[in-house]
Amino acid sequence: MDFKRNSMIAAYLAGKSVPSIVRELQHLSVNKMFAYRTINRYNDTGSVKKRYGGGRKKTATNTEMVRKVKKRIERNPKRSANKMAKELNVSRWSIQQILKNELLLKPYKIQKVHDLNATQMKLRLDKAQELKRLAASGEIPNIVFSDEKIFTIEQYVNKQNDRVWLHEKSYENLNTRFVTRRHSPAQVMVWAAVTADGRSPLVFLEPGVKMNATYYREKVLEAALKPWADKHFGRRPWTFQQDSAPSHKARVNQEWLKNHVPHFISAQQWMSNSPDANPMDFSIWAILENKVNTRKYESLDALKSALVREWKKIPQTHLRAACDSFFHRLDEIIRAKGGYIEQ
Numbered sequence: 034m035d036f037k038r039n040s041m042i043a044a045y046l047a048g049k050s051v052p053s054i055v056r057e058l059q060h061l062s063v064n065k066m067f068a069y070r071t072i073n074r075y076n077d078t079g080s081v082k083k084r085y086g087g088g089r090k091k092t093a094t095n096t097e098m099v100r101k102v103k104k105r106i107e108r109n110p111k112r113s114a115n116k117m118a119k120e121l122n123v124s125r126w127s128i129q130q131i132l133k134n135e136l137l138l139k140p141y142k143i144q145k146v147h148d149l150n151a152t153q154m155k156l157r158l159d160k161a162q163e164l165k166r167l168a169a170s171g172e173i174p175n176i177v178f179s180d181e182k183i184f185t186i187e188q189y190v191n192k193q194n195d196r197v198w199l200h201e202k203s204y205e206n207l208n209t210r211f212v213t214r215r216h217s218p219a220q221v222m223v224w225a226a227v228t229a230d231g232r233s234p235l236v237f238l239e240p241g242v243k244m245n246a247t248y249y250r251e252k253v254l255e256a257a258l259k260p261w262a263d264k265h266f267g268r269r270p271w272t273f274q275q276d277s278a279p280s281h282k283a284r285v286n287q288e289w290l291k292n293h294v295p296h297f298i299s300a301q302q303w304m305s306n307s308p309d310a311n312p313m314d315f316s317i318w319a320i321l322e323n324k325v326n327t328r329k330y331e332s333l334d335a336l337k338s339a340l341v342r343e344w345k346k347i348p349q350t351h352l353r354a355a356c357d358s359f360f361h362r363l364d365e366i367i368r369a370k371g372g373y374i375e376q
Contacts, residue, residue: 037061038071038081045072093127099135102128106136111143146373147306158371160304161363168360173296175271177262178356179226180313181238181278184322184340185218186330219333223340224253226261227317228271229356233261235344237337246283254286259293272296277305309375310362312355320347 041063044054051068075081101121105112114132118125132138149157167173197209221240226233236257242248262271273294275281282300290297308314324343330336365374 035081037063041068041071042075042081045075093123094131094135098123098127099131102131103136106132106138144375146375147308149306149372153306154371156371157304157307157366160302161310161366161371163302164298164304165360165363165367167302168363173272173298175228175266175269176274176298176356176359177226177228177233177258177271178274178312178359179224179233179258180276180311180318181222181224181244182313182318182322183220183222184325184336185220186333186336187218188326188329219336221333221337224257225313225317225344226258227312227352227356228265229353230349231265232344232347232349232352233257235341240333244278244280246280246286249280249283250286250289254289254293262294270295272298274298274303274311276307276311277303304366307366309373310359310366312352312359315362315375316355316358317347317352320351 037058040058040061041054044057045051049057051065051072054068055063055065071081098121102117105117105120114125114128118128121128132140164173199206199209219240222238222244224236224238234257236253238244238248238252258273262273271294273290273296275298277300280286287300290299304310321340321343324346325336325339330339362374366372
């Protein structure tokens with residue numbers, strides 16, 4: 034480009050007109066507008082170098098505006114870009130440019146996590162290390178992960194992502210646009226268990242019944258877990274996992290597990306406040322919920338039928354991947370010194 038401009042200025046200094054310069058340098062693809070601009074630049078600056086500082090000046094994203102936005106973000110990192118735009122009387126696009134290009138900030142979604150204090154983090158670290166040791170020594174083979182979850186007959190709505198395509202809003206399409214809510218919708222608690230190569234049947238716990246130690250042992254451990262596991266594993270060893278709910282860690286149930294299952298992770302060994310370590314919590318329930326809660330159900334029986342149907346459809350590859358990630362998550366908990374790992 035500099036060669037083209039220098040050739041043009043040489044011809045201009047030799048007294049040639051712009052049309053003749055364009056004809057002479059047509060092999061360089063020179064046009065009249067380019068020639069006039071180059072000559073004017075040379076006459077103004079004595080050089081063909083590009084003049085910086087031209088073009089539209091910064092207005093909304095000037096230094097003072099950047100300073101104002103920076104102070105607001107430092108006071109409250111959760112401040113809305115829309116709100117700042119209104120306060121400073123600039124466009125939302127300008128605020129986004131300042132945040133991204135001038136302040137080098139990125140927007141991160143706020144996450145809900147379980148509560149952990151310093152003592153709980155220390156216990157999580159110690160127990161994660163112990164579980165790693167047990168796994169390495171072969172003392173907890175074929176882990177069966179279990180959990181309970183409540184499902185309601187109502188449809189779940191993701192306010193950020195769920196949309197419906199219509200020509201316009203009208204009274205006639207209210208049923209399409211609205212999802213109704215009740216004060217106390219019918220619900221059912223479900224127990225289930227998964228292992229790397231299988232899944233238990235779903236167990237529906239009776240509504241209104243208090244989940245005490247006896248009910249949990251009779252309805253879940255004796256009636257569901259033991260028959261299914263004996264049939265599924267045969268003579269293979271297996272290990273039962275459950276969280277630290279009161280009915281789970283009751284002394285009588287810990288004794289029952291000691292006498293009736295090959296191996297189990299005791300209440301003293303399992304990490305409390307750790308849904309991020311149980312595949313049922315961090316993965317499997319979400320898969321089932323996404324499949325089932327896309328519509329509203331007329332009755333609990335309809336909801337139960339949908340749960341059973343969709344439970345059977347979850348690919349075994351998903352269950353295996355979730356179960357296999359347990360040991361990786363133990364490593365993450367150890368690296369985080371017992372702190373949060375889902376970042």
